[in-house]
Amino acid sequence: MRSPAVRLAVIAGDGIGPDVTTEALKVLDAVRPLLNSGISVEHLPYGAEHYLSTGVSISPGEMSRLGSEFDVILVGALGDPRVPGNEHARDILLGMRFKLDLYVNERPARLFDDRLTPLKGKSASDIDLVIFRENTEGLYAGIGGIFKQGTPDEIAIAEEVNTRRGVERIIRYAFEWGRSHAKTRVTMADKANAIPAHGLWRRAFEEIGEEYPEINRDTRYIDAMAMDLIRTPESFQVIVTGNLFGDILSDLASTLVGGLGIAPSANRNPGRVEMFEPVHGSAPPLAGKDRANPMAAILSLGMLLETVGEQDAASAVESAVRSAIAAGAVTADLGGSLGTRAVGDAIADRVRRSAK
Ligand SMILES: NC(=O)c1ccc[n+]([C@@H]2O[C@H](COP(=O)([O-])OP(=O)(O)OC[C@H]3O[C@@H](n4cnc5c(N)ncnc54)[C@H](O)[C@@H]3O)[C@@H](O)[C@H]2O)c1
Numbered sequence: 001m002r003s004p005a006v007r008l009a010v011i012a013g014d015g016i017g018p019d020v021t022t023e024a025l026k027v028l029d030a031v032r033p034l035l036n037s038g039i040s041v042e043h044l045p046y047g048a049e050h051y052l053s054t055g056v057s058i059s060p061g062e063m064s065r066l067g068s069e070f071d072v073i074l075v076g077a078l079g080d081p082r083v084p085g086n087e088h089a090r091d092i093l094l095g096m097r098f099k100l101d102l103y104v105n106e107r108p109a110r111l112f113d114d115r116l117t118p119l120k121g122k123s124a125s126d127i128d129l130v131i132f133r134e135n136t137e138g139l140y141a142g143i144g145g146i147f148k149q150g151t152p153d154e155i156a157i158a159e160e161v162n163t164r165r166g167v168e169r170i171i172r173y174a175f176e177w178g179r180s181h182a183k184t185r186v187t188m189a190d191k192a193n194a195i196p197a198h199g200l201w202r203r204a205f206e207e208i209g210e211e212y213p214e215i216n217r218d219t220r221y222i223d224a225m226a227m228d229l230i231r232t233p234e235s236f237q238v239i240v241t242g243n244l245f246g247d248i249l250s251d252l253a254s255t256l257v258g259g260l261g262i263a264p265s266a267n268r269n270p271g272r273v274e275m276f277e278p279v280h281g282s283a284p285p286l287a288g289k290d291r292a293n294p295m296a297a298i299l300s301l302g303m304l305l306e307t308v309g310e311q312d313a314a315s316a317v318e319s320a321v322r323s324a325i326a327a328g329a330v331t332a333d334l335g336g337s338l339g340t341r342a343v344g345d346a347i348a349d350r351v352r353r354s355a356k
Contacts, residue, residue: 133246
């Protein structure tokens with residue numbers, strides 16, 4: 001007997017969001033024969049168009065419905081030049097992260113094909129890491145504001161929030177993940193030499209790390225970390241860091257494995273609804289032109305499938321992406337000549353063949 005259906009909410013969003021999400025859902029349809037349980041899909045209209053036509057980004061009721069009536073959420077991207085202040089994207093995306101308390105932002109960077117890295121002499125065995133970015137605090141907490149805007153005396157203040165509870169839970173998550181994936185090293189990046197508040201991260205890291213004697217603890221200042229990630233990516237397995245540093249490091253890490261077009265992510269709080277999205281934004285110049293790489297969205301679907309216990313389906317999706325890359329069935333950002341839809345087809349066909 002099949003288990004009850006997993007309830008999936010889809011927010012395709014803005015720009016290339018709908019382009020890449022369509023391909024991810026194409027792949028979901030292809031992988032259905034491998035699923036142990038059904039997956040029901042509800043499309044939600046939130047994005048710039050909805051905001052501009054209704055004046056509402058997302059209502060508090062809808063936000064809590066996302067938390068209570070769905071198991072997983074798949075997001076395309078949010079951001080539209082018609083909303084220059086980006087307030088709808090903040091309400092929807094940061095709203096989900098903060099209000100649904102999705103404190104873990106998991107961003108893997110694995111090199112699927114040696115040809116995709118810009119680093120000389122590095123191969124797939126050298127670049128296989130995952131970044132755990134704290135997702136609910138830091139400089140994104142929204143504490144601060146702008147005073148005397150537009151005058152020579154303008155003051156802009158943004159305060160960084162680091163709570164013991166928030167820092168502890170992301171560090172613990174990183175160590176737990178490291179343990180369950182047989183990793184031998186967790187690296188923490190901060191700026192404790194210049195920002196005394198980051199001493200909290202150092203203390204929590206040492207204390208919690210002691211509970212994981214089989215895992216080596218490694219701490220770096222964020223500036224050195226950025227340099228080392230390029231010089232010696234093989235020295236990193238699991239990286240844990242704050243909200244802003246994690247955002248920046250994960251774009252950098254994605255570049256080591258082929259770029260934003262291939263970088264997936266998960267926003268998690270185990271036991272609650274979890275949200276999956278490409279690391280990339282809405283890339284407005286590419287929107288609707290059949291040019292965006294859908295692989296980040298498709299790999300985000302793969303992470304979603306794994307999370308809901310659909311291991312075979314998740315593996316089929318990842319194998320299909322690897323096989324498409326090996327065959328050169330890729331978009332221009334990865335050096336190919338296919339469009340978004342053709343890459344989606346190439347992956348869906350491969351998934352379908354493996355599901356037979
Ligand atoms: N999670 C999100 O929804 C998210 C994340 C970042 C930025 N944004 C928003 O997206 C908008 C554009 O921001 P940006 O230009 O700084 O970042 P972006 O990620 O949209 O684009 C950065 C660069 O990467 C390229 N790129 C991104 N995704 C690609 C893909 N799938 N295939 C091929 N190339 C791809 C773009 O063409 C551009 O050159 C802004 O409104 C921003 O606020 C949203």
